[in-house]
Amino acid sequence: MADLRVSIKDMRFKNPVLTAAGPTSRDGMTLLNAAAGGAGGLVAKTVSVRAAEIPHPNMAALKSGVLGTKQGMLNAELWSEIPLERWLEREYAIALSAGLPLIASVGYTPEDVASIGPRLEEAGVHAIEFSTHYVGGHVEIAKALKEAVEVPIFAKLSPKVDVAEVAKSLEPHVDGIVGINTYGPCLRINIETGMPLLGSSAGEGWMSGAALKPIALRCVADIAKSVDLPVIAVGGVMSGEDVIEYMMVGASAVQVCTAAILGGDAVYGKIASEARDWLNEHGHDSLEDIRGIALKHVESPKTLSGTPHIDLEKCTRCALCMKSCVYSAISVDKKKNHFEIDPERCQSCGMCISVCPYHALSIP
Ligand SMILES: Cc1cc2nc3c(=O)[nH]c(=O)nc-3n(C[C@H](O)[C@H](O)[C@H](O)COP(=O)(O)O)c2cc1C
Numbered sequence: 001m002a003d004l005r006v007s008i009k010d011m012r013f014k015n016p017v018l019t020a021a022g023p024t025s026r027d028g029m030t031l032l033n034a035a036a037g038g039a040g041g042l043v044a045k046t047v048s049v050r051a052a053e054i055p056h057p058n059m060a061a062l063k064s065g066v067l068g069t070k071q072g073m074l075n076a077e078l079w080s081e082i083p084l085e086r087w088l089e090r091e092y093a094i095a096l097s098a099g100l101p102l103i104a105s106v107g108y109t110p111e112d113v114a115s116i117g118p119r120l121e122e123a124g125v126h127a128i129e130f131s132t133h134y135v136g137g138h139v140e141i142a143k144a145l146k147e148a149v150e151v152p153i154f155a156k157l158s159p160k161v162d163v164a165e166v167a168k169s170l171e172p173h174v175d176g177i178v179g180i181n182t183y184g185p186c187l188r189i190n191i192e193t194g195m196p197l198l199g200s201s202a203g204e205g206w207m208s209g210a211a212l213k214p215i216a217l218r219c220v221a222d223i224a225k226s227v228d229l230p231v232i233a234v235g236g237v238m239s240g241e242d243v244i245e246y247m248m249v250g251a252s253a254v255q256v257c258t259a260a261i262l263g264g265d266a267v268y269g270k271i272a273s274e275a276r277d278w279l280n281e282h283g284h285d286s287l288e289d290i291r292g293i294a295l296k297h298v299e300s301p302k303t304l305s306g307t308p309h310i311d312l313e314k315c316t317r318c319a320l321c322m323k324s325c326v327y328s329a330i331s332v333d334k335k336k337n338h339f340e341i342d343p344e345r346c347q348s349c350g351m352c353i354s355v356c357p358y359h360a361l362s363i364p
């Protein structure tokens with residue numbers, strides 16, 4: 001049985017799937033529920049000097065006929081609506097009773113984090129993540145927090161900055177990097193009313209979930225290549241395979257927000273056990289076996305060409321590959337148990353390989 005435990009600084013996580021700052025970490029009870037749902041560690045909603053006043057509505061699923069709501073969502077939520085005092089008196093203590101490492105999240109100015117940091121530490125949190133969501137001034141914030149507290153500090157980056165450059169500038173001042181926050185601004189319209197789905201200024205919101213993952217994965221790879229610090233990945237983790245992908249580009253753990261909003265507290269444990277199954281099936285003893293192994297290929301990718309090979313044992317003849325082959329090179333007939341790729345038509349584009357849920361196709 002593969003070992004899912006990971007350690008970051010002095011924190012020992014029973015699995016690498018942590019909560020993320022958001023509505024699924026909005027208070028102590030919500031964090032306890034996440035722990036009961038199998039989270040390996042807890043990250044709380046961002047707190048600041050004053051409670052946030054958030055617009056309504058502030059969440060909208062991204063949907064399309066083909067993909068349902070699995071793509072992700074937009075949000076216009078800000079930081080915590082719960083006053084800092086209540087977090088300090090009550091919410092962190094409730095979360096700590098889960099017995100898991102607890103990372104507080106704080107924003108936004110150097111003065112804010114320097115005044116709040118020591119109070120979070122006193123409340124017993126094991127580390128502090130600071131959010132730089134589109135506020136900039138990363139190094140000044142990091143220095144102010146580092147000088148104010150003893151616990152490890154993590155900088156959470158937004159995807160619109162040059163994450164490699166920012167991570168390098170932060171390296172002497174932080175204990176780890178969290179990447180990434182949501183991407184935006186983005187927009188959705190209710191076609192029955194013609195109004196934006198979100199009640200924020202200009203109806204704009206910030207994107208998260210599966211649609212964010214390729215952006216986040218590239219950012220995590222860039223950060224891992226640039227600095228010698230633990231990287232906690234966040235963005236579109238919906239399954240165990242997503243955890244594996246992030247570990248391969250150098251992540252030490254992941255955070256999950258949108259999957260828990262759409263799927264409930266049990267997703268943390270489900271994602272962790274899917275990651276364990278993958279490691280077992282591929283003969284790995286622990287996540288350390290695969291951490292960072294994709295980075296060398298990201299730096300110098302190989303060009304593959306030729307007609308994909310089909311593993312008929314793995315193929316279920318579901319025909320997803322045929323439907324997405326724009327060159328009409330694939331024919332599948334489930335009733336006749338038939339599968340064929342026409343090498344004359346195949347352009348080696350790779351789409352069929354990426355849509356196959358059973359990993360039955362490969363270019364040798
Ligand atoms: C509704 C909502 C509220 C969020 N609030 C915060 C927050 O208070 N602080 C923060 O750093 N990130 C916040 N985030 C960003 C998430 O922590 C995470 O970085 C992002 O959603 C990408 O992860 P995901 O695809 O798993 O959702 C929020 C995300 C959502 C969807």
